[in-house]
Amino acid sequence: MNHPLRENLEVYADGSRRWTRCTNCQHILCSAEEDWKQACKRTLSPPTKAGPLMKDLVGHFVLEQMYCPSCGALMNSELVEEQKG
Amino acid sequence: MNFTMSDYSSEFRRTILEQANTAVDPITFEILSHRLHQIANEMGTTLERVGGTVNTTQQKDYMAALYRSNGEVLSAGNTLGWHVATAGFAVKRIIERFENEGGIYPDDIFLLNDPYLAAIHQSDVYMISPIHYRDRLVGWSATFVHVMDIGAMSPGGNSPGAREVCHEGLRIPGVKLVERGVLRKDMFDAFINMTRQPVMVGLDLKCEIAANNVAKARLQAMCEQYGTELVEAVSSQMIGISETTLRKRIAEIPDGRWTDTGMIESAGETWKIRLTLRKKADQLTFDFTGTDNQARMGINLPYHGTFGACFASVLFTLSYDLLKNHGAFRVIEVIAPEGTVVNVKYPGPVSMNTTSAGAIVKYLSNSVLMQMLATSEKWKKEVMALNAGGRTARHAGLNQHGRFYVSGLGSENSVGGTGARSYRDGIDSGGSRMTSPNVEWVERNFPLLYLHRRHVKDGGGPGKYRGGVGAESAFTVHNCPEEKIKVVAMGVAGLRNSGQGIFGGYPGAPGILVHYEDAKFGDFLANKRWIRDVSDLGIQGKLLPYCEIELKKNDVLYMRTENGGGYGDPLEREPEVVAKDVKEGLVSQEAARDAYGVVVGDERYGVDLVATQRLRMELRKNGRG
Numbered sequence: 001m002n003h004p005l006r007e008n009l010e011v012y013a014d015g016s017r018r019w020t021r022c023t024n025c026q027h028i029l030c031s032a033e034e035d036w037k038q039a040c041k042r043t044l045s046p047p048t049k050a051g052p053l054m055k056d057l058v059g060h061f062v063l064e065q066m067y068c069p070s071c072g073a074l075m076n077s078e079l080v081e082e083q084k085g
Numbered sequence: 086m087n088f089t090m091s092d093y094s095s096e097f098r099r100t101i102l103e104q105a106n107t108a109v110d111p112i113t114f115e116i117l118s119h120r121l122h123q124i125a126n127e128m129g130t131t132l133e134r135v136g137g138t139v140n141t142t143q144q145k146d147y148m149a150a151l152y153r154s155n156g157e158v159l160s161a162g163n164t165l166g167w168h169v170a171t172a173g174f175a176v177k178r179i180i181e182r183f184e185n186e187g188g189i190y191p192d193d194i195f196l197l198n199d200p201y202l203a204a205i206h207q208s209d210v211y212m213i214s215p216i217h218y219r220d221r222l223v224g225w226s227a228t229f230v231h232v233m234d235i236g237a238m239s240p241g242g243n244s245p246g247a248r249e250v251c252h253e254g255l256r257i258p259g260v261k262l263v264e265r266g267v268l269r270k271d272m273f274d275a276f277i278n279m280t281r282q283p284v285m286v287g288l289d290l291k292c293e294i295a296a297n298n299v300a301k302a303r304l305q306a307m308c309e310q311y312g313t314e315l316v317e318a319v320s321s322q323m324i325g326i327s328e329t330t331l332r333k334r335i336a337e338i339p340d341g342r343w344t345d346t347g348m349i350e351s352a353g354e355t356w357k358i359r360l361t362l363r364k365k366a367d368q369l370t371f372d373f374t375g376t377d378n379q380a381r382m383g384i385n386l387p388y389h390g391t392f393g394a395c396f397a398s399v400l401f402t403l404s405y406d407l408l409k410n411h412g413a414f415r416v417i418e419v420i421a422p423e424g425t426v427v428n429v430k431y432p433g434p435v436s437m438n439t440t441s442a443g444a445i446v447k448y449l450s451n452s453v454l455m456q457m458l459a460t461s462e463k464w465k466k467e468v469m470a471l472n473a474g475g476r477t478a479r480h481a482g483l484n485q486h487g488r489f490y491v492s493g494l495g496s497e498n499s500v501g502g503t504g505a506r507s508y509r510d511g512i513d514s515g516g517s518r519m520t521s522p523n524v525e526w527v528e529r530n531f532p533l534l535y536l537h538r539r540h541v542k543d544g545g546g547p548g549k550y551r552g553g554v555g556a557e558s559a560f561t562v563h564n565c566p567e568e569k570i571k572v573v574a575m576g577v578a579g580l581r582n583s584g585q586g587i588f589g590g591y592p593g594a595p596g597i598l599v600h601y602e603d604a605k606f607g608d609f610l611a612n613k614r615w616i617r618d619v620s621d622l623g624i625q626g627k628l629l630p631y632c633e634i635e636l637k638k639n640d641v642l643y644m645r646t647e648n649g650g651g652y653g654d655p656l657e658r659e660p661e662v663v664a665k666d667v668k669e670g671l672v673s674q675e676a677a678r679d680a681y682g683v684v685v686g687d688e689r690y691g692v693d694l695v696a697t698q699r700l701r702m703e704l705r706k707n708g709r710g
Contacts, residue, residue, distance in 0.1 A: 003339050006459045007507075007588035007653055011339075041709065050586075051543040051676045053594035053645075056628070057580050063591070072709035074589035074654040079581055 008073045009036060027070035040066035040075055047079060109318050117311065117319040118160075118408060124303040125150050125162030128228060128296040135295045137288030138233045139492055143522040144499060149296055151304065152176045152225040153411075159224060159320050161409035166397030167390070167447070168209065169409065172227040174389045175203035175211045182259045191217040192266035194297055196276070196290075198235075199258045200250065205390040205443065206383070206435045207235045207254045208242035212262070212293035216301045218308040223316070226300030228293045232286045233491045236279040239573045240491045241479030242436055245631040247383050249432040255279050263294060281481070282491050327404065327412025332367035334403050335416060337463060340365050343456040347445035347473060349384060349426075350579030351630040356380050356426050358445050362453035371395045371450060372420040373427045380426060382631055383434035384441035391427040391446055392419045398450035402458065402467070437575045437631065444474025444577050455587065468652075470504030470511065470552055472584035474577040475596025475647030476629075480636070482570030485532050492531055494558075494572075494644060502545050502553030502593060502649035504584050511553030511584075511649035513540060513671065521556075532570060534563035536616045541594060541645055543673050546583075547680040548590030548651020549658050554671050555596070555646030559619055561606045561639070568638040574598050574629040577647075584650030591655060591680065593648030599626035600634055601641040619643045655681045656701050660692040 004010050005020060011032045012021045018032035020039075029039035045063045047054035059082065066076040109117075128149030133142055140146040148168035150161040156176040161169040179195045197203060198210045209229045216224045237254030238244040247253045255276065262272055273290065277283035307316055344361045359375035379385045386394075399413045421428035426442050429435060451471050458464040481491040503515035524535050536559035546552035562570055576582070576596065584593040604622045609615070616622060622641060636642055663683040666672035668690040677683045682701035684693040 001339075003460055004462060004465050006456070011460075043709070049680065050547060050591035051594060051680055052673065053541070053543050054592075056595065056597065060580060065589075067709045072705060074656075074709075077586050077589050077591050079585065079592050 005036070006075070008068065008075055022068040022071060022073055024068060024073040025071035027068055029068070037066055037076070039069065041069045041072075042066055050077070109315065109322055113315070114319055114322060117307070117316065118323050120307060121151060121160040121320070121323070122162070122408065124300055125160045125164075127303065128226065128300050129162045129164050131296040131299045132228060132230060132292045135288070135292035136230060137285045137292070139522055140233060141230045141289055141292060143520065143526075144493075145520055146231045148172060148227075148229045149300075150227055151300060152227060153320055154222045154224055156180060156225065157324065157411040158414065159323070159410055166400050166409070167393030167443070168205070168229050170393035170396040170414070171203055171205055171389045172211055172213070172229060173411070173414075176213055176225045176227055178202045179213050179259050187261065189215050189222070190265050191215070191220065192263065192301075193261055194263035194294055195259055196257060196262040197259045199256045200387045200390075200435045201256075201431055202258050203389055204229075205387065205393070206242070206438050207237070207256055208232055208436070209439070210290070210293070212290070212297055214297035214301060216304050218305050218313055221313065223308055223313055224304055226297045226304075228296045230289045230293055232280070232289045233493075234280040234282045234286060236281070237436060239479070239633055240281055240481035240571060241493065241573055243383070243479055243573055243575045244434070244436045245382060245573065245575065245633055247434040247436055248381055250434055251432060253383060253434055253436040262290070268294070281489065323408050324411045327407045327410050328415050330407055331399075331404055331412055331416055335364065335369060336367040338364060338457060338461040341457065341460060343453040345449050345452040345456075347449050348579060348581045349441055349445060349577055350581075351382070354380070355579075356384065356442075358426055358442065358449060360446075360449040360453055362450075362457060364457055367416065368418070369399065369416055370418045370420065371453075373425065374420060374422055376422065376425040376427050378426070379424055379429045379433045381434075383436040384426065384438055384631075385429035385433045385435050386427050386438045386442045386446060387435065388419075388421050388428045390438065390443060391421045394443060394446040395419050395450045398447060398454055402451065402454045440474060440477050440576045441578070448473040452585070459588070466507050468587065469506040470546065470548070470584055470587040470590055470650030470652050472501050472504055472552075472593060472647040472649050473582050475501050475555070475582055476574065476576035476578070476598040476644060478575060478598060478642075478644065479573040480531065480533070480570050482532065483566045484530065485564040485566070487566065490531060500556045501596065501646040502541075502555040502584070504587070504649040505546070505548050505550035505552050505590060505652035507652060508550070510551045511545060513545070513553045514556050515553050515649075528563075532562050532565035533560045535560055536641065540671060541648060542670055543676045544594045544645070544648035545671065546586045546591040546593040546649060546651035547655035547658075547676065548586055549653030549655065550590070550651065551658070551666065551672075552584055552586065552590070552593045552649030552651045555593070555648040557643070557645040559616070559641055559643045561604075561641050562636055565638065569635045571633060572636045572642060573633050574631060578630050583647045586650035587652050589654045590651030593650050594645070596647040597643075597645050598629045599643040600629055600636070601626040601643065603637075603639055604641045606639050606641055616641070656704060658683075660694065660697050664690050664692045
């Protein structure tokens with residue numbers, strides 16, 4: 001059964017197999033059982049990309065963003081701890 | 086806000102009519118169920134009218150609800166949801182303790198504030214009253230207010246220096262404060278005598294007695310008019326309908342598993358709270374396995390506090406249009422390993438927990454529910470980004486009227502920005518259901534002078550729909566006999582306390598609490614200059630961890646609330662809407678350009694459409710490859 005997963009992502013059933021695909025371009029990212037984030041294009045930016053008041057987070061956190069590898073639709077933006085060294 | 090019939094969904098009304106054939110007729114059910122709901126609301130109004138402190142009278146930091154004779158939640162008013170659950174535990178603890186020893190009699194009222202039994206922390210004082218009709222126990226009422234002092238290490242009850250619960254003030258496992266209608270003055274005086282503010286705490290206790298008396302009178306009147314059997318039948322049916330409808334809704338959503346992690350940081354220490362929601366058929370399991378061990382300071386939650394937060398999240402996401410009662414208890418299971426931040430082991434401290442781990446648990450339980458709702462065609466429209474809780478503080482000292490006081494700057498953080506939804510921006514200064522008192526009232530009662538209270542420019546997380554911006558305030562001590570007051574810094578310490586965005590939306594700016602020491606504020610005034618922004622002070626402030634400080638003459642305290650996360654890709658936001666935000670001072674031209682890819686002119690805030698189109702293409706190309 002098809003159902004949405006989040007904005008721009010859905011679970012798509014093809015016979016007995018289930019896939020996670022981009023709703024914007026229908027690109028299949030992975031099987032529904034796998035972690036779709038691993039199939040995305042990933043960028044890391046300074047937290048200030050989210051606005052000038054994020055300056056206190058510089059050096060502690062980065063803004064991790066996930067995009068569809070086919071059409072570039074934005075799937076996720078999240079502050080994650082900066083990996084040192 | 087009061088419920089009316091039109092608030093109920095057609096699905097809920099259908100369920101009422103379906104069940105009506107086998108139980109109470111639908112019209113009688115409607116009248117009596119609304120009446121029970123209104124009793125709880127009237128209890129809340131009574132707390133506000135009779136109470137003394139700003140927490141109760143203005144900020145709505147209270148709870149009022151009715152319970153069945155076995156302690157199940159019957160009817161929650163429009164008050165703090167998680168206390169509805171924890172007060173249910175408190176009713177059961179009182180039944181266990183007194184039914185065989187001491188007795189439960191008409192017109193008794195019990196007091197309990199032990200976080201190792203049912204309360205969340207000692208400052209939240211529960212008052213619990215059995216309701217009898219013709220000598221038969223027909224139900225219970227319960228209230229809590231957050232009293233302004235509890236005799237703990239720090240004034241106000243939230244003690245950053247406490248290392249065990251015994252440092253955190255009075256802890257009462259249950260006493261009869263009112264015995265067969267007569268106030269036990271010995272107990273009352275003993276209680277208020279152990280606080281720093283006996284008059285105000287006394288008023289707060291009396292407002293709880295008053296609210297419980299209102300509940301008793303109203304429920305007894307219902308029993309007199311309709312008979313106890315009918316009231317009991319309606320009560321059963323109310324809970325049954327809420328449970329049945331909620332189970333049906335959960336069953337319609339695809340099974341799955343969703344996770345999120347929250348973080349608190351203070352003075353080099355970090356605590357993580359991890360939550361996995363598992364949904365199978367019509368049951369929800371909130372599992373906190375993997376959460377860090379309990380902290381040495383009072384951010385820890387007792388199990389029932391964690392349960393209450395999950396209960397409240399279910400109430401306000403999947404059940405917002407249903408009668409709020411025990412129905413939601415029956416569909417959730419909460420796993421919280423003992424000895425962790427979410428299930429503290431004795432004698433771990435807890436006094437700061439409601440605004441720290443409590444705020445994070447509420448955030449996480451809502452977050453995983455939002456991820457779950459997004460997988461349902463029917464529910465995905467309800468998805469919204471969130472905010473996590475921000476900073477807050479207590480302040481205490483001698484006021485301009487020569488009296489010792491304790492109060493909260495929690496009022497300032499009640500106006501955080503809310504997260505954006507799938508179809509609209511978050512609410513600017515939307516806060517929770519708690520409210521903020523007006524500046525003039527604060528300045529009249531406490532030795533404080535506001536430099537400003539206003540919206541936070543660039544606070545809201547960018548997105549297709551922008552997160553709501555919160556508020557920022559700055560204060561100095563003023564007309565202060567001792568030229569200093571104490572400030573206790575609490576809330577969600579650290580920098581990841583604001584709203585994460587959702588589905589590509591960016592996070593909101595973090596809530597912060599900053600101390601500018603010896604800011605020479607008096608010199609600015611002497612030179613007839615006003616501080617428009619704390620950056621005008623020309624000195625570096627100190628971000629406050631959990632601590633107690635002295636705020637002295639010429640110091641400035643700056644507080645920025647949490648801000649809501651955005652929803653969706655900010656490059657999809659209508660350029661004209663971004664320009665409107667810039668015009669209204671909610672978004673800077675810099676953020677409009679960098680986060681939204683919108684070029685807004687200097688004068689009339691018009692959009693340069695050609696430059697915007699070019700910039701957005703460039704951002705997409707450079708950022709996404």
